[in-house]
Amino acid sequence: KAGVTQTPRYLIKTRGQQVTLSCSPISGHRSVSWYQQTPGQGLQFLFEYFSETQRNKGNFPGRFSGRQFSNSRSEMNVSTLELGDSALYLCASRKDSNNQPQHFGDGTRLSIL
Amino acid sequence: AQSVTQLDSQVPVFEEAPVELRCNYSSSVSVYLFWYVQYPNQGLQLLLKYLSGSTLVKGINGFEAEFNKSQTSFHLRKPSVHISDTAEYFCAVSDPFGNEKLTFGTGTRLTIIP
Helix, strand or coil, X not given: CCCCEEECCEEEECCXXXXXXXXXXXXXXCEEEEEEEECCXXXXXXXXXXXXXXXXXXXXXXXXXXXXXXXXXXXXXXXXXXXXXXXXXXXXXXCCCCCCCCEECCCEEEEEC | CCEEECCCCEEEEECCCCEEECCEEECCCCCEEEEEEECXXXXXXXXXXXXXXXXXXXXXXXXXXXXXXXXXEEEEEECCCCXXXXXXXXXXXXXXXXXXXXXXXXXXXXXXXX
């Protein structure tokens, strides 16, 4: 069974640009969550999507947005990139059941120059 | 609001020695508890989880953890570590009421000394 797939693995952008990251969940998983990991702030929750609807949101500015498609694949977009957006962005998926854990992809490492 | 405290940022241990990684949490409601491991340049892999029931939880790679409600702790243990256990370990909580958000601790870097 294929795991959570995130593309691309690495990305370099400059300040002011925008970026879109992609996440394909495990087959049958309908919930997709996104996290940002930085050395300073650790792992922080961005948002969660289920059935194409944002179900939960963390404390990030509106420059961070996402969406989910009918096949459960999800994309995350960051506009007007700042140096502080450099991070590992992790996607996690799970079955829609309260006692099911989240399964993580290997992440997209975003570097802002 | 929930929070997780991992008291040790780095833990060096000799190979084949036992190890305990500490995790304490704070929450006004009951919680689900998790331990994840992160190897270099990889995502997070689930080691074990506590949802309810037996307070001693066994996970993959020989790890286990014990939920202690009175001390609000969920410490991770392994009786004999191997070089391949070198990684960063994260404790996390979520609430059991459908909230997907995982709240993570700051992580503990486990270094195995040959």
